[in-house]
Amino acid sequence: MRLKRRSQPHSGGSSHGIDLAPMLDFVINLLIFFIITAVFVKTTAVEVSRPTGFEQPENSDSKSVQIQILESGDVWMDNREIDVRAIRANVERASAVDQDTGVLVVASEMAPTHVLVSVVDQVHLGGIYNITFTTSE
Amino acid sequence: MQVKRHTASSDDHGIDLAPMLDFTINLLIFFIITTSFVKEPGITVFNPFASTAEARESGNLLIAIRENGEIWLDRQSVDLREIRTIIERLHIERPDDSVVILADRNSKAGMIAKVMDEVRLGGVKEIAIAADNEIKN
Numbered sequence: 001m002r003l004k005r006r007s008q009p010h011s012g013g014s015s016h017g018i019d020l021a022p023m024l025d026f027v028i029n030l031l032i033f034f035i036i037t038a039v040f041v042k043t044t045a046v047e048v049s050r051p052t053g054f055e056q057p058e059n060s061d062s063k064s065v066q067i068q069i070l071e072s073g074d075v076w077m078d079n080r081e082i083d084v085r086a087i088r089a090n091v092e093r094a095s096a097v098d099q100d101t102g103v104l105v106v107a108s109e110m111a112p113t114h115v116l117v118s119v120v121d122q123v124h125l126g127g128i129y130n131i132t133f134t135t136s137e
Numbered sequence: 138m139q140v141k142r143h144t145a146s147s148d149d150h151g152i153d154l155a156p157m158l159d160f161t162i163n164l165l166i167f168f169i170i171t172t173s174f175v176k177e178p179g180i181t182v183f184n185p186f187a188s189t190a191e192a193r194e195s196g197n198l199l200i201a202i203r204e205n206g207e208i209w210l211d212r213q214s215v216d217l218r219e220i221r222t223i224i225e226r227l228h229i230e231r232p233d234d235s236v237v238i239l240a241d242r243n244s245k246a247g248m249i250a251k252v253m254d255e256v257r258l259g260g261v262k263e264i265a266i267a268a269d270n271e272i273k274n
Contacts, residue, residue, distance in 0.1 A: 020154040027161050034168035043199065044190040045237050045265035050253050069246065109247030113202075113240045114185040116249070117268050121187035135250040 046120050048105070048133040064132075065094045067123070069107040073115040084118050091126025102130040109135050175199065176227065179212030182241040187268035193237060198227060198261070201239040202248050217251055224259025235263035 067087065068076040075084055082090065094101050103123045107116050116133070123131055178201035200220070201209040208215050210223060227234065236256050240249050253264050 020158055024154055024158050024161065027158065027165055031161055031165045031168065034165060034172055038168055038172050042192055043237050043239075043267050044192050044270050045267045046187050046190050047263075047265040050250070050257065050264075107246035107250075109245060109250075111246040112242070113244045113246060113249060113266075114242035116246045117185035117187050117240075117242075117266060120266070121189050121268070124187075124189035133246075133250065133253075135247050 046117060046124065047129075048120055048131045051132055051134050064102040064104045065091065065128075066104045066106060067119055068136075069105065069111040069115055069119060071108040071110040073112055075115070075119060084115065084122060087119060087122035088126045091123050091128055095127045100130075101128060102132060103128050105131060105133045106136050107133065109137055174231070176211045178209040178239060180209045182239050183243075184239065184267050184269045185242040186270075186272060188270055190268040190270040193235070193265060197231070197234045198224070198236045199239055199267075200236060200252060200256070202241060202244045202252060204241045204243045206245065206248050208248075208252060217255060220252060220255040221259045224256050224261055228260045234261070235265070236261050237265050237267050239267045 065077070070076065074081055075087065076082070077087065077090055091103065105116065105119055105123075120131055120133075175197045176199060178199045180201050180203065182201050182203060199210075203209070208217060208220065210220065211227075215223065224236070238249060238252055238256075249266065256264055
């Protein structure tokens with residue numbers, strides 16, 4: 001009688017396999033660690049390139065449009081001052097003339113970033129993504 | 138006798154942990170996969186606005202430039218000349234990462250240009266300037 005009772009829990013134990021509780025503790029700890037360290041960063045950005053030093057473009061016949069940003073935040077294009085929102089139309093015209101046109105943004109060292117980024121934005125809207133950004137003293 | 142055996146075995150083992158363990162391990166795997174090891178700058182800046190800004194999944198090295206020209210990288214304020222070595226070190230650890238510059242909307246374009254040059258010297262060629270594509274506050 002006694003033996004039988006003792007063998008009963010043993011057979012119950014074998015039917016359950018190993019004890020999962022310690023493993024579960026460990027896994028939950030890992031889970032909590034990863035939940036805490038998870039950072040859901042989603043940055044949105046515009047891409048611009050920098051002139052690559054000394055190499056000159058071989059295809060110098062494809063002229064690039066130049067946009068200047070002054071210290072005050074005024075924008076000059078084709079030797080005249082234009083509104084930031086007018087860049088799009090000008091860039092569209094330039095890209096219609098030549099598909100491979102690039103845009104060179106020459107910003108003053110002191111030009112504010114929001115003007116630079118909105119100029120880049122307008123050029124993107126005008127259909128040109130090949131933007132080079134340089135500064136002038 | 139039989140009743141006693143029943144209660145004894147159910148008291149011993151409690152509820153079955155296996156389904157909970159399955160579920161927990163699934164959660165764990167989800168969080169491990171979605172964890173991105175983003176180097177955060179540690180400060181918040183007011184991003185400029187650009188409607189064409191695109192979400193960047195791979196941008197995991199964030200450099201912040203404050204309005205007063207301070208540069209923050211990996212939760213500490215760094216000097217312009219330190220950026221190169223820091224980027225070099227991080228680039229060796231994770232070669233496929235890219236840099237996003239979080240420039241305050243009133244920071245100076247010259248500072249962005251200098252930071253971009255230092256990052257390029259550090260070996261990372263993919264650089265973008267962060268911008269919001271929707272107007273916040």
